[in-house]
Amino acid sequence: MLTIIAIDALEHKLVEEFDLPNLKLDHYGKTNISEFSEARTMVLWSSFMTGKNQEADILAKGDKEMWNTKFELDETFFSKFKNPKVIDLPGYNYDLEQHERSRLLLREYFETEDEEKKNEVRKKYNDNAFAHHRIVKKEFEDALAAGHDLLLGYFSVADEIGHLNFGNKMMNKMIYKELDEIVSQVPGDKIVLSDHGMMAIGYYGDHSEYGFWSTNFEDLGNPKITDFREIIGKKYQ
Numbered sequence: 001m002l003t004i005i006a007i008d009a010l011e012h013k014l015v016e017e018f019d020l021p022n023l024k025l026d027h028y029g030k031t032n033i034s035e036f037s038e039a040r041t042m043v044l045w046s047s048f049m050t051g052k053n054q055e056a057d058i059l060a061k062g063d064k065e066m067w068n069t070k071f072e073l074d075e076t077f078f079s080k081f082k083n084p085k086v087i088d089l090p091g092y093n094y095d096l097e098q099h100e101r102s103r104l105l106l107r108e109y110f111e112t113e114d115e116e117k118k119n120e121v122r123k124k125y126n127d128n129a130f131a132h133h134r135i136v137k138k139e140f141e142d143a144l145a146a147g148h149d150l151l152l153g154y155f156s157v158a159d160e161i162g163h164l165n166f167g168n169k170m171m172n173k174m175i176y177k178e179l180d181e182i183v184s185q186v187p188g189d190k191i192v193l194s195d196h197g198m199m200a201i202g203y204y205g206d207h208s209e210y211g212f213w214s215t216n217f218e219d220l221g222n223p224k225i226t227d228f229r230e231i232i233g234k235k236y237q
């Protein structure tokens with residue numbers, strides 16, 4: 001059994017700073033995403049699951065349509081497994097309504113000048129992200145015991161919360177510890193993978209230009225996100 005803990009915007013520097021053993025597993029490092037013009041979530045996860053750079057095709061859809069990208073099982077390496085389970089992955093089966101709620105609250109936040117209103121919207125935005133996290137976490141934990149040969153859980157909380165609260169060290173640490181705890185429950189072979197990291201822009205967070213990987217079975221060096229299809233294919237053929 002292989003479990004992939006796909007974490008949006010997990011930052012290599014913070015994993016080191018907080019020194020979280022489960023996120024680091026036995027081997028860890030950065031992924032190389034320099035083939036992409038920008039670190040875009042939808043582009044990176046789509047390229048990961050198909051093993052092919054999907055940037056040009058996805059950007060051609062335009063900003064709004066981009067989020068409706070949906071690859072079929074047989075276009076992804078998930079189809080090489082007999083009984084795969086994939087939870088909430090962008091470009092595959094992401095909860096679009098959740099994304100839309102989050103996007104609208106983010107826009108509302110940046111459109112208002114009023115500090116009190118900003119705090120109110122930030123709270124709503126954070127609550128929405130944490131509520132979604134609890135749903136995904138429950139589904140992931142239930143799936144761990146269900147006998148899948150591939151389980152992938154996608155966790156967006158570090159990205160969503162990071163965008164509006166990256167300057168809040170305590171909140172970052174709380175989220176990273178929560179993610180570390182989730183990884184600790186996973187038996188067997190595991191890969192922790194992020195699409196990109198996050199860097200501070202004042203109090204806010206923006207995507208950094210490399211991702212994060214770790215495994216408990218192999219040192220992968222500095223892989224491209226499109227290499228995972230082959231890495232996993234070789235190990236599980």
Ligand SMILES: [Zn+2]
Pocket residue numbers: 008009040041042159195196
């Ligand atoms: Zn992302």
